[in-house]
Amino acid sequence: MTNNVQLLMGNEAIGQGLIEAGCQVAAAYPGTPSTEILQAMIDRQDQAVEPLHIEWSLNEKIAFEVALAASYTGKRSVAVMKQVGLNVAADPFMRTAYIGTKGGMLTIVADDPGPHSSQNEQDTRLFCLQGRVPVLDPASPAEAKEMIEPAFELSEKYQMNIVVRPTTRICHSRQNVASGSPQPLERRAVFEKNPTRWAATPAFLPAMHRSLNRNLEQIAREPAWQPRLTSGDGSASRTALVASGIVYSYLADLLDELDLTGVFDLFQVLMPYPLSPDFSALMHARYDRVLILEETYPVIELQLAHPGACGKQSGDIPREGELTPDLVYQALARFIDLDDPPEVPAERRGQRPSLCPGCPHRAAFYSIKTCFPRGIFPSDIGCYTLGMNLGAVDTVHCMGACISQGAGFYQAYRQDGEDFPTIVVTIGDSTFFHAGIPALINAVIQQARIIVVILDNATTAMTGGQPVPHMGIAAGGKPTRAVAIEPLVTACGVDFLATCDPYDQPRFERLLRDADTHIRSADGGVAVLIARHGCVMDPVVRKGQSRVKIAILETCTGCGRCTGHFECPALSLRRETKKAIVDVDRCIGCGCCIPVCPVAAIVAQEVS
Amino acid sequence: MKQQIIVSGIGGQGVLFLTRVIAQVAVNRGIPVLTSETHGMAQRGGTVLSTIKVGDFAGPLIRSGQADLGLLLWEANLPVHDTLLRTDGTWVINSAASGKGRRMDAAQVARNLGNTVLLNLVLLGLAVREGVIFCSAEDCEQAIHMLAPEKFIEQNLAAFRAGLKA
Ligand code: SF4
Ligand code: SF4
Ligand code: SF4
Numbered sequence: 001m002t003n004n005v006q007l008l009m010g011n012e013a014i015g016q017g018l019i020e021a022g023c024q025v026a027a028a029y030p031g032t033p034s035t036e037i038l039q040a041m042i043d044r045q046d047q048a049v050e051p052l053h054i055e056w057s058l059n060e061k062i063a064f065e066v067a068l069a070a071s072y073t074g075k076r077s078v079a080v081m082k083q084v085g086l087n088v089a090a091d092p093f094m095r096t097a098y099i100g101t102k103g104g105m106l107t108i109v110a111d112d113p114g115p116h117s118s119q120n121e122q123d124t125r126l127f128c129l130q131g132r133v134p135v136l137d138p139a140s141p142a143e144a145k146e147m148i149e150p151a152f153e154l155s156e157k158y159q160m161n162i163v164v165r166p167t168t169r170i171c172h173s174r175q176n177v178a179s180g181s182p183q184p185l186e187r188r189a190v191f192e193k194n195p196t197r198w199a200a201t202p203a204f205l206p207a208m209h210r211s212l213n214r215n216l217e218q219i220a221r222e223p224a225w226q227p228r229l230t231s232g233d234g235s236a237s238r239t240a241l242v243a244s245g246i247v248y249s250y251l252a253d254l255l256d257e258l259d260l261t262g263v264f265d266l267f268q269v270l271m272p273y274p275l276s277p278d279f280s281a282l283m284h285a286r287y288d289r290v291l292i293l294e295e296t297y298p299v300i301e302l303q304l305a306h307p308g309a310c311g312k313q314s315g316d317i318p319r320e321g322e323l324t325p326d327l328v329y330q331a332l333a334r335f336i337d338l339d340d341p342p343e344v345p346a347e348r349r350g351q352r353p354s355l356c357p358g359c360p361h362r363a364a365f366y367s368i369k370t371c372f373p374r375g376i377f378p379s380d381i382g383c384y385t386l387g388m389n390l391g392a393v394d395t396v397h398c399m400g401a402c403i404s405q406g407a408g409f410y411q412a413y414r415q416d417g418e419d420f421p422t423i424v425v426t427i428g429d430s431t432f433f434h435a436g437i438p439a440l441i442n443a444v445i446q447q448a449r450i451i452v453v454i455l456d457n458a459t460t461a462m463t464g465g466q467p468v469p470h471m472g473i474a475a476g477g478k479p480t481r482a483v484a485i486e487p488l489v490t491a492c493g494v495d496f497l498a499t500c501d502p503y504d505q506p507r508f509e510r511l512l513r514d515a516d517t518h519i520r521s522a523d524g525g526v527a528v529l530i531a532r533h534g535c536v537m538d539p540v541v542r543k544g545q546s547r548v549k550i551a552i553l554e555t556c557t558g559c560g561r562c563t564g565h566f567e568c569p570a571l572s573l574r575r576e577t578k579k580a581i582v583d584v585d586r587c588i589g590c591g592c593c594i595p596v597c598p599v600a601a602i603v604a605q606e607v608s
Numbered sequence: 609m610k611q612q613i614i615v616s617g618i619g620g621q622g623v624l625f626l627t628r629v630i631a632q633v634a635v636n637r638g639i640p641v642l643t644s645e646t647h648g649m650a651q652r653g654g655t656v657l658s659t660i661k662v663g664d665f666a667g668p669l670i671r672s673g674q675a676d677l678g679l680l681l682w683e684a685n686l687p688v689h690d691t692l693l694r695t696d697g698t699w700v701i702n703s704a705a706s707g708k709g710r711r712m713d714a715a716q717v718a719r720n721l722g723n724t725v726l727l728n729l730v731l732l733g734l735a736v737r738e739g740v741i742f743c744s745a746e747d748c749e750q751a752i753h754m755l756a757p758e759k760f761i762e763q764n765l766a767a768f769r770a771g772l773k774a
Binding site: 005006033116169172174176246248249252254256324325326329348350352354355356383462569 | 665689
């Protein structure tokens with residue numbers, strides 16, 4: 001084993017751990033904060049001593065099922081996703097608890113307390129309680145890595161899927177982490193047929209459920225996964241501190257800062273579910289008061305059911321949001337009666353995010369809003385959620401929901417009479433492949449008259465540019481068969497299909513109006529417009545497009561259309577002169593703002 | 609040795625790279641280090657914050673009023689992140705205007721060097737010159753060598769030195 005210490009992000013540490021543990025099949029769908037785990041495996045695949053298949057699957061359900069079957073052959077596998085991705089994978093995930101696995105299988109689910117970049121802050125540990133799946137809760141990037149090999153061993157010992165749950169502050173923290181080298185496991189794929197297990201019908205399931213429950217009882221008593229006790233000095237003998245995940249680290253820092261290390265009995269819970277019954281018994285017998293710190297839901301607290309618990313369920317600790325070191329301080333101060341508990345300063349909001357200067361989505365949204373000022377605009381998950389800033393995004397729900405929501409809006413309005421508002425749905429290319437296709441077919445067969453704009457920027461931009469199926473590139477840049485969007489849309493039964501670069505504003509707006517005519521015509525239905533222009537964060541795209549030097553003429557009236565309605569971050573209104581100015585550092589010279597100005601005060605000086 | 613540092617800016621300004629350079633210095637010196645970073649939606653031009661904890665710490669986040677040093681790439685973030693700094697902590701700020709903290713028009717220096725994103729390293733140079741950060745000039749140059757893409761190493765070093773000598 002080499003002992004090479006590197007600065008690794010939590011996600012990189014986990015990726016490194018997976019390679020060292022001999023994981024041979026890894027599948028994921030990108031999603032903040034989990035994305036870099038698979039990317040780290042791609043970057044390190046040369047370290048693997050045995051064959052390694054890595055894929056960006058179309059969605060989390062697919063990723064899970066690919067990893068699952070690989071485990072059936074005896075090999076080690078992993079599925080990686082963010083917390084809401086587990087909702088998509090819930091169906092196979094729940095059944096796997098009963099059926100089990102063979103080769104070690106881990107599901108790494110990254111939670112996002114806050115949330116910082118998610119549509120909710122659900123707690124995967126609670127999901128695991130409901131699914132009866134053991135879940136591990138690391139407290140640092142280094143610990144997350146250390147957990148991987150023993151987690152595989154646990155999975156193999158009980159033939160069960162095991163969840164490792166890092167949170168944003170682990171995924172996106174860096175730390176000095178020691179790397180080792182992978183040990184060969186020398187496993188060949190052997191699928192032993194056993195239909196009563198792998199294809200179990202209801203008749204077999206009660207027995208499987210019984211053995212699942214037996215396994216859980218044993219796992220809860222596994223010595224390696226018992227809560228870790230740092231004993232106090234006895235001065236506060238009937239009081240204990242319990243924490244899990246990153247919050248344990250905050251607590252450790254705080255005790256150190258307050259010179260209280262080694263005063264209280266302090267427990268770190270490594271496996272919040274199934275919670276050790278011995279630990280529960282001890283807590284009830286030995287302590288009158290217990291402070292419980294965990295993110296995001298009171299999973300340990302609920303299982304412990306301690307009458308002297310101080311936590312989220314008892315109402316002593318905020319039940320929503322990230323449990324920051326400030327809040328941990330406040331909770332501890334109240335719990336142990338420190339004088340003068342510090343006030344947590346109110347959080348102040350900084351600069352709001354917006355689509356990049358020159359982003360093709362901005363041009364598309366501006367045209368949509370211009371053509372249909374009274375339209376209804378369901379949208380979806382991705383950079384383009386920020387179309388909200390332009391008033392061109394009315395709803396955002398979950399991956400792929402926009403098309404079905406658009407259809408639902410239509411059905412509800414249509415019942416009230418012939419006239420219905422123009423409903424323009426916007427969905428990214430990656431989201432379309434993830435969950436948009438069944439929804440599109442459904443909209444077609446239910447005869448919804450809606451316009452679906454597929455924002456095709458040739459990448460999964462929000463999460464840093466993972467490949468999309470129509471580009472013919474797989475994980476790590478490997479060439480593969482491309483699956484084009486147009487024939488898919490046609491095959492879904494869509495009769496109106498057009499493709500346009502949204503930078504070409506006049507043409508794009510003409511097509512939007514044509515689409516509106518189509519949906520309102522006698523035999524109209526769903527109209528699909530593909531707005532195609534690469535993400536300008538991609539240097540290749542930037543290099544490939546012409547660049548104009550923008551100037552604002554004296555005739556600018558300061559109306560704010562280019563800065564407010566169009567909202568390019570490279571444009572701002574100077575307070576003193578009440579005129580627009582261009583930030584030359586941020587402007588990429590796309591020229592999309594030129595047609596926006598009502599008095600033609602935005603001009604191109606030169607083209608290169 | 610313990611030092612708690614925050615780096616504040618907006619997405620696209622190179623906050624993450626600066627965070628990595630500083631953390632790499634700690635790794636190279638064999639000091640434990642923890643950082644936290646902002647990824648996801650906020651990276652699209654929104655306010656981003658990194659924390660760097662050098663020395664014996666367990667968790668990456670910094671409590672209010674505990675940061676020793678703040679590197680501020682985007683001046684408008686000052687009221688947002690000011691509460692993180694200790695009362696005797698130091699701000700090093702990219703700004704053309706006068707005001708609190710050690711200031712320098714790092715963006716202009718970077719622009720003169722050919723690219724505004726270099727302001728992150730200009731600011732690091734200033735922090736080293738002012739003696740308010742745990743790393744030396746050699747430490748930083750070594751880390752930049754390790755982390756910058758080959759063809760940008762010279763430009764990055766030039767930016768760092770411009771801040772150092774300003
Ligand atoms: S990363 Fe690409 S798609 Fe996302 S906002 Fe920026 S330019 Fe638009
Ligand atoms: S040309 Fe106009 S729209 Fe394009 S980046 Fe520059 S200011 Fe923004
Ligand atoms: S440049 Fe045109 S759109 Fe922008 S503020 Fe001036 S007049 Fe209004």
